[in-house]
Amino acid sequence: MISRTWIIARRELLSFAVGPVTWVTMAAALALAAWIAGPRALAASGGDLSGFTVQSCGIWLGMQMYLAPVLSMRLLSEERRSGTFEALVTAPVSDVEVVVGKFFAAWIVHAVGASIVAVWPLVGVPFGGSPDPGQMFSAWLGLVGTGSVFIAAGTFASSLTSSQMLAGFLAMAFCLLLRFLPAAALAALTEEHVLSRALARANLEAQILDAARGLVDVVNVATQAAMTAALLLFATRTLESRRWQ
Amino acid sequence: MIEVDGLVKRYGGFTALHGISFAVRGGSVTAFLGLNGAGKSTTLRVLSCFLPPTSGTVTVAGHDAVRASEAVRREIGYLPESVPLHPEMKVGEYLRFRARLKGVAATEVSAAVSQAASRCKVDDVVAAPIGSLSKGYRQRVGIADAIVHRPKVLILDEPTSGLDPAQRLQVRALVKELGSDRTVFVSTHIIPEVEATCDDIVVIHRGRIVASGPLASMARGGGVRIIFEKASLPNADLRDDGRSQAVFASAELASSAAAAVVKQGGTLHELAPVREGLEAAFSRLTTGADA
Numbered sequence: 353m354i355s356r357t358w359i360i361a362r363r364e365l366l367s368f369a370v371g372p373v374t375w376v377t378m379a380a381a382l383a384l385a386a387w388i389a390g391p392r393a394l395a396a397s398g399g400d401l402s403g404f405t406v407q408s409c410g411i412w413l414g415m416q417m418y419l420a421p422v423l424s425m426r427l428l429s430e431e432r433r434s435g436t437f438e439a440l441v442t443a444p445v446s447d448v449e450v451v452v453g454k455f456f457a458a459w460i461v462h463a464v465g466a467s468i469v470a471v472w473p474l475v476g477v478p479f480g481g482s483p484d485p486g487q488m489f490s491a492w493l494g495l496v497g498t499g500s501v502f503i504a505a506g507t508f509a510s511s512l513t514s515s516q517m518l519a520g521f522l523a524m525a526f527c528l529l530l531r532f533l534p535a536a537a538l539a540a541l542t543e544e545h546v547l548s549r550a551l552a553r554a555n556l557e558a559q560i561l562d563a564a565r566g567l568v569d570v571v572n573v574a575t576q577a578a579m580t581a582a583l584l585l586f587a588t589r590t591l592e593s594r595r596w597q
Numbered sequence: 598m599i600e601v602d603g604l605v606k607r608y609g610g611f612t613a614l615h616g617i618s619f620a621v622r623g624g625s626v627t628a629f630l631g632l633n634g635a636g637k638s639t640t641l642r643v644l645s646c647f648l649p650p651t652s653g654t655v656t657v658a659g660h661d662a663v664r665a666s667e668a669v670r671r672e673i674g675y676l677p678e679s680v681p682l683h684p685e686m687k688v689g690e691y692l693r694f695r696a697r698l699k700g701v702a703a704t705e706v707s708a709a710v711s712q713a714a715s716r717c718k719v720d721d722v723v724a725a726p727i728g729s730l731s732k733g734y735r736q737r738v739g740i741a742d743a744i745v746h747r748p749k750v751l752i753l754d755e756p757t758s759g760l761d762p763a764q765r766l767q768v769r770a771l772v773k774e775l776g777s778d779r780t781v782f783v784s785t786h787i788i789p790e791v792e793a794t795c796d797d798i799v800v801i802h803r804g805r806i807v808a809s810g811p812l813a814s815m816a817r818g819g820g821v822r823i824i825f826e827k828a829s830l831p832n833a834d835l836r837d838d839g840r841s842q843a844v845f846a847s848a849e850l851a852s853s854a855a856a857a858v859v860k861q862g863g864t865l866h867e868l869a870p871v872r873e874g875l876e877a878a879f880s881r882l883t884t885g886a887d888a
């Protein structure tokens with residue numbers, strides 16, 4: 353089970369590695385984040401590396417909104433369009449292994465970017481800054497956590513259509529909903545409403561802020577894991593239902 | 598090795614397979630013959646567990662294709678009609694990936710890949726990206742993929758389609774050779790190919806099986822014919838070449854007629870069973886069932 357998932361993920365990573373889209377997108381996201389976050393964060397925080405992390409994590413959350421769709425849109429749709437899906441699923445693998453393997457590959461690629469963002473404060477060291485390793489770790493955890501939710505959403509979008517363009521747009525729509533819907537819904541509800549607590553918990557923006565400030569919150573991590581698992585389950589169900597039509 | 602019983606497959610409202618039943622003997626090379634749109638690919642997709650049957654049962658190597666689909670998929674090597682491959686991967690890379698995915702142990706992957714590659718004559722392109730290969734090479738990479746895990750059953754969907762005559766001969770020879778140590782079920786609509794490579798055939802027409810059995814029984818007997826000259830028999834016809842011919846229901850009747858020809862001082866040119874060619878049998882089967 354684990355090994356076949358990893359075999360699928362590895363092949364996918366190979367495709368990521370040879371495709372220029374991956375590198376260009378990643379480099380662009382990092383450059384853009386640095387360009388926005390750098391001066392702004394330094395100005396706002398006056399050389400305070402902790403404030404820098406908070407700023408750059410917030411900006412990376414925005415980057416994820418387009419990075420995750422780009423990385424995940426072709427995962428399943430492209431195999432279906434080119435027909436390689438038929439070869440893939442007639443090998444002795446399960447739909448779950450296919451979905452998780454694909455997701456994992458995109459997640460790893462994204463995690464490279466997220467990790468760079470998490471250790472960015474190290475740039476301040478030569479200038480006399482002293483970054484907090486605990487804060488860098490919690491920021492990293494938050495970034496890969498929200499990233500995994502978005503990439504799972506993109507994987508689900510990719511299972512819905514054989515057009516990667518359409519999958520990309522769908523993925524972006526899902527990411528926007530995931531990011532803004534909980535906060536918007538929360539604002540519309542009274543504070544005592546039964547859903548309020550859940551919605552507050554599902555707010556990815558709040559989660560990333562916690563993480564960027566150095567807080568490792570188990571409930572946040574569990575929420576992200578649950579959201580990821582649910583989206584991947586949807587993707588698996590879609591694959592199954594498409595074959596059982 | 599493959600048993601199909603009452604297999605129905607519907608696509609929405611369209612019924613592609615109307616409850617077909619047939620069996621493929623273990624160790625045989627069996628051709629699956631049918632015109633375009635007859636339902637060959639649909640059947641093979643059900644056999645390979647890509648599509649579920651609407652109803653009916655499919656058993657491959659003793660496993661049910663629905664309830665034990667993973668066990669079936671472990672036993673088969675399948676070449677889909679479109680020969681789907683990842684163009685960005687190198688041939689060797691792709692075959693290694695497929696071998697591992699199909700459960701070949703990590704220590705045996707290299708041996709399995711090089712054996713499959715040399716058997717399918719793609720060992721000279723293992724380092725080439727798949728996207729740069731010609732159609733014939735791509736087809737053979739697809740077959741190498743199908744055999745890389747040494748499956749008991751090979752299911753090939755039109756392995757020679759789109760190839761030039763030389764490539765076609767090569768792939769045909771490969772299929773025949775592969776059939777020497779496993780069961781092969783291969784779809785096609787090219788009749789000479791069937792006659793050259795197969796032991797058995799199954800003929801499908803518009804989603805129904807119209808014939809199945811050993812190749813020899815398919816070209817069915819049409820009696821025994823004698824061809825002669827300078828003699829006369831009551832039921833003889835004159836041929837274009839000026840000779841006469843007569844057809845008899847049995848060899849005994851034909852040989853006594855031949856004796857009569859010789860007695861009359863005529864010349865006997867031929868005494869042989871009449872065989873309807875596979876081509877003729879196929880066209881009879883696939884037009885007769887139209888109504």
Ligand SMILES: Nc1ncnc2c1ncn2[C@@H]1O[C@H](COP(=O)(O)OP(=O)(O)OP(=O)(O)O)[C@@H](O)[C@H]1O
Nearest residue numbers: 608611613631632633634635636637638639640786
């Ligand atoms: N996914 C699908 N949805 C709807 N109809 C389909 C689908 N796949 C096949 N069909 C129909 O089912 C019938 C059988 O198709 P199938 O591909 O099995 O034929 P085939 O014998 O393989 O033909 P060919 O020799 O052209 O490959 C055809 O009428 C086809 O239009």
Ligand SMILES: [Mg+2]
Nearest residue numbers: 637638639678
């Ligand atoms: Mg076909």
